[in-house]
Amino acid sequence: MAEAGTNDAQPGPTTPPRRRRDPEARKREVIEAAERVIAARGLEGLTHRSVAAEGDLPVASTTYHFATRDDLIQLAFERSVDQFLAYLEHLDAVQPTASTADLVERLTNAVITACAGENATHWTVQYELFLAAMRRPALRPTADRTITAGRASLERHLSPARAYAVSAALSGMILHGLAGTHTPDRTTVHAALAELCGGGTAPA
Incomplete structure (x- = not known):
């Protein structure tokens, strides 16, 4: 018989600490x-x-x-631009540009790969958010970041006027490739970029 004052009850299962x-x-x-x-x-x-x-x-x-929904859009756009800036840094690291021909080749590759596979999904999101800035003024400073960064990357190799033209052309080429039924033709893209950059030769 248990002595008075003792408790023979077994302790119940302990609740694990809630993970934060x-x-x-x-x-x-x-x-x-x-x-x-x-x-x-x-x-x-x-x-x-x-x-x-x-x-x-x-x-x-x-x-x-x-x-709000606008908060979601804003943060998604900021993340998209951050990824774009990282992409530019990666390109400079893995595809150094020593000549105009090198630059044309690099940019041609960028256009073609942007319109295919998972890259197309990423660029579709970026363009959806970029175009949203036309109707949402709060997004325009974020849009400015991607415009400025893309042009600055090109100005390392081209005059400001050429960099502006090439930057606009790249945006249009990728948008056409994403919205159209066919991916951009590599030879045509290469030739157009070579013309805009002021040099380069057609790919073999």
Whole structure:
């Protein structure tokens, strides 16, 4: 018989400590889900509910980090521009340019690869967000970042006037490739860029 004052009851199962979520990681999950929604449905399909469904997230987590739909668009655009800047740095590192011909070849490769496979999905999202700045003035400073960065990268090799022309041409070529039924023709792209850059030869 147990003595008075003792407790023979076995301790119950302990509840594991609740893991604290990393708010920045959750925020990144929401933005990545938003990008996938934009790629699949465009900005018109972007809602807190569609983002939550795409990311398998509670709707409350999307509204907690992004109170409005415009907040989602803004952060998605900023992330897109950050990725573009990293892309430019990567190009300079892996494809150094020693001549105008090298530059034309590098830019031609950039246009062709931007319109194919997963790269096309990324560029589709970037153009959706870039074009949104026409109707959303709050996005225009972010648009300025990508315009300035792209032109500055070209001005390392070209005069400001040529850099401006080439930058605009690249945007148009990629947009045509994404929106049209055919990917850009490599020979045509190369020839046009060689003309704009002031040199280069047609590819073999």
